[in-house]
Amino acid sequence: MSFLSRVMVLKSKAHFSAGGRGRPADQTARFEGSRKRKAAQAKNRVGLLIAGFAVFYCVIGGRLAQYGMAQPEITSSILPADRLLASRPDIVDRNGEVLATDIRTVSLFAEPHKIVDTDEVIEKLSTVLPDLDAKSIYSKLKSNSRFQWLRRQLTPKQQSQILALGIPGIGFRPEKRRFYPGGSTASHIVGYVNIDNRGVAGMERYIDTQGLADLASVGMTSDQPLEPVKLSIDLRVQAIVHEVVVESLKKYSSIAGGAVVLDVHTGEVLAMASAPDFDPNDPAAGGEEGWLNRMSNGTFEMGSTFKSFSIAMGLDAGTIKLSDSFDVRLPIRIGGFTIKDFHGQNRILSVPEIFQYSSNVGTAKIVDTVSIPHHKDFLTSLGLLTRMHTELPEVAMPSQPREWKKINQMTIAFGHGVATTPLQTAVAGVSLINGGRLIPPTFLPRTREQADAVATQVIKPSTSKDMRFLFDWNGSKGSGRNARVLGFDVGGKTGTADKIVNGRYVTNKNFNAFLAAFPMDDPQYVVLSFSDEPKTDKGNGAALAAMSAAPMVKEIISRAAPILGVKPKFGEDGSALLVSY
Incomplete structure (x- = not known):
């Protein structure tokens, strides 16, 4: 090796030796920092x-809590399952006989997004x-919704056939x-419910107003009885x-009829009917004429039945x-105006004869x-x-003249001018x-003690005794x-009132009523019947209450009195027995 090469090798070794001894501390520091x-x-x-996951799960938890607290959405008229199956209480009569109850049924729905052939579905369902x-x-079925009702409340047979x-x-x-x-x-009386089992009329509606509807709205109803x-x-x-009542429409060719039976000691309604009527199982079939409850929601001039109140007022006032x-x-x-008698006797009449012959002149x-104020106050007290207060929602407000004049007082005396x-x-x-x-009348059971608590003395007992005599007379x-x-021993007062047509009284259209009580020696029940526009055989519309409304009361009492527990009495003193059947 040349000298120069040896020098270069030695320098290189020296360089590396110097570097190995001077850099380890810095390199270690750098490594530790890194x-x-x-x-x-x-x-x-x-x-x-971790923070990201926490936020993510908090968002999910919050949304779940929000969904849990939110009200369920109703889509395409579908109610939550608990409401579809929520029970209504049965309605029964005073003896426990069922008047209204719930039955289980099914309703047909469709999910349009799953329908393949709309025409085929319609064709098959139509069979x-x-x-x-x-x-x-x-x-x-062509809509974009995911749920649609097709038919509510099917019969088991229809469900089986569709399946x-x-x-x-x-x-x-x-x-x-x-x-x-x-x-x-x-x-x-009972009324009816809508397709979602909510009360629409009658006692069904009354039940909802007593809290059932509020409970249903907050989801607190159940399917338990x-x-x-x-x-x-x-x-x-x-x-x-x-x-x-229904037969009276055919018998007298009348446009409407009605009747009621009341307990005189408790105010309980034992029976009440108005016709035309409807079937609550299919209320739409009855139409508007059938829906109107003329007994409590129709107002009429009651004719000579008002003479009972007019004479009672005079007796009570002394x-x-x-x-x-x-x-x-x-x-x-x-x-x-001229006030005259329909059955004029052309002589002086006693008070009982005025009642007997239904004298308009005598009652006026x-x-x-x-005084006029006393007359108005007396009728108000009765x-x-x-507006009458009772459980039935359908109650009409009576009508009267805005200003009572002497002519109004006299015509109201025999039932014209007040409806x-x-x-x-x-x-x-x-x-x-x-x-x-x-x-006050009630459609719920009431004892005599409960009736005494809500009763108001409106006339003297002596006046009532005189009126029982007049009814019997x-x-x-x-x-x-x-x-x-x-x-x-039935007593009472008839009333034949001319009806108003185009603002004028007409003589060929009458509203006939009969207010009765029985038995008159110890009255237990009051019965009122009416026949609206009854016709005679000749069709002239001149039928009187004595020939239409009174026979209705006779048939009701003859059939219902034994059921009500009223014992018949025969002979002048009531001691005779019926020996012939």
Whole structure:
């Protein structure tokens, strides 16, 4: 090796030897710093990852809590399952007979996004449901929604037939349907529910207003059976009253009819019917005419039945006595109007004879013995000028003149000028014969003690005694004879009122009513019936209450009195026994 090469090798060795001895400390420091920096970075990355996951899970948890607390959404008219199966309480009569109950059923729905052939689905469903609205179903199945009702509340047979068709995209949801075993027998009392089992009318609506609807709205109802709601009506008597009222439309060719039976000591409604009516199982079939409860939600001029209240007012005020007489030979002319008698006797009549012959002139003279304010206050105290308070939601407000003048007072005396509901007329009639106590009517059971707590003394007991005499007098000698039932001592007052057409009274259209009580020696029940526009055989519309409304009461009492526990009495003192059958 050359000298120069040896020198270069030695320099190189010297250089490396010097470097190996001078750099280890710096290199170690650099390595240690790099390690710490990497460890810190790793720690930061793990912290960020943990924080990210924490935020992610907090968001998910918050959304779950939000969904849990939110109200369930109702899509395409579908209710939550708990509402579809929520129970309503059974409605029963005073003896426990079922008037309304829930039954399980199913409803048909579709999931349009799963439907393959819309036309085929409609064609197949029509074989089971021939009344299916094809146009409506087609639009539902072509919609973008994921749920559509097709038919609510199917029968088990219909469900089985549709299942056999094997149509994809359709299904069934369980529901509860309200069923009324008696059909139209007590329809205006019981009422009905809508497709979602919510009360629409009658006691069904009353039940919802007592808290059931509020519980349903917050989801606190269940499918467990509820305590039945017992009504005051007797289904046996109700069936009789309903049959008599419905038959009266055919018998007298009338446009409407109605009747009610009241307990004079408790104010309980034992039976009430109005016709035309409807079947609560299919309320739409009855139409608007059938929905109207004319007993409590229709107002009419009650005609001569109001003479009962007019004479009671005079007796109670002390301005007349039963022994008084009035000259009714001439009509009364006042304010351009003439008041005359339909059955004029052309002589002086006693108070009982005025009641018996239904004298308009005599009754007008009786009310003329009291002031107009007193007359108005008296009718108000009987509940005839204010809205009646009872459980039934359908209650109409009576009408009266804005300003009472003397002519108004005289015509109101015999039932023209004031329109009330038949039910509140019957309730006021109860106070005339039960000792003078006005008892609010109820469709729920009520004891005598409970009735005493809500009763109001509106006339003197002596006045009530006189009115029982007049009812009995007219029942045996006057227009009430056609309602007399052998052994049951029926008394009462008829009323034949001309109806108003185009603002004027017409004589060929009448509203006939009969207010009755029985047995008159110890009254237990009041019965009121009416026939709206009854026709005679000649079709002239001149039928009187004695020939239409009174016979309705006779049939009701003759059939219902034994059921109500009223024992017949025969002979003058009631001791004779019926020996011939």
